[in-house]
Amino acid sequence: MDTFYKQHYISRLLWLSALSLLLTACGSQHATRDQTGVIDALYAQYNDWRGAPYQLGGLSKEGVDCSGFVYRTFKDRFDVILPRTTATQVKRGRRVYIGQLETGDLVFFKTGWRTRHVGIYLENGRFLHASTSKGVIISRLDNVYWKNKYWRAQRILD
Numbered sequence: 001m002d003t004f005y006k007q008h009y010i011s012r013l014l015w016l017s018a019l020s021l022l023l024t025a026c027g028s029q030h031a032t033r034d035q036t037g038v039i040d041a042l043y044a045q046y047n048d049w050r051g052a053p054y055q056l057g058g059l060s061k062e063g064v065d066c067s068g069f070v071y072r073t074f075k076d077r078f079d080v081i082l083p084r085t086t087a088t089q090v091k092r093g094r095r096v097y098i099g100q101l102e103t104g105d106l107v108f109f110k111t112g113w114r115t116r117h118v119g120i121y122l123e124n125g126r127f128l129h130a131s132t133s134k135g136v137i138i139s140r141l142d143n144v145y146w147k148n149k150y151w152r153a154q155r156i157l158d
Helices: 003-049 066-078 144-149
Strands: 094-096 106-110 116-121 126-131 135-140 150-155
Touching: 003 066, 003 126, 003 135, 066 116, 066 126, 106 144, 144 150
Parallel strands: none
Antiparallel strands: 094 150, 106 116, 106 150, 116 126, 126 135
């Protein structure tokens, strides 16, 4: 290969590499910006609802259950209407595994023989939910109770 073609080949290779890096960087910035928006919205919801007491069937800050809190969060913060119950929320979106969790994914737990619980994954192993004993709180997936009750996760936001 003569010098002209080597220079042309190298120049083209460098240009394609730079273009590939630019496109990758743009894509990752977009994903990060979206994730940042979701995490900000979830923490804002938490700040608005922190400590709201648990009430089976409730949908307000005076009393809310786990699926009601998820329903209200997605409606209020993302303009997404989910079904009202845990049994129907688990059927929405697409299944993801615990190692694939992203901010905004729904996390489901089997807390009794026929009882299910739902929360919203935040980040770093933490999730937002309406606890029967403490109301709206943030808990950790690696907490011994939640770790033993973890069932599955569904991705609603893509």
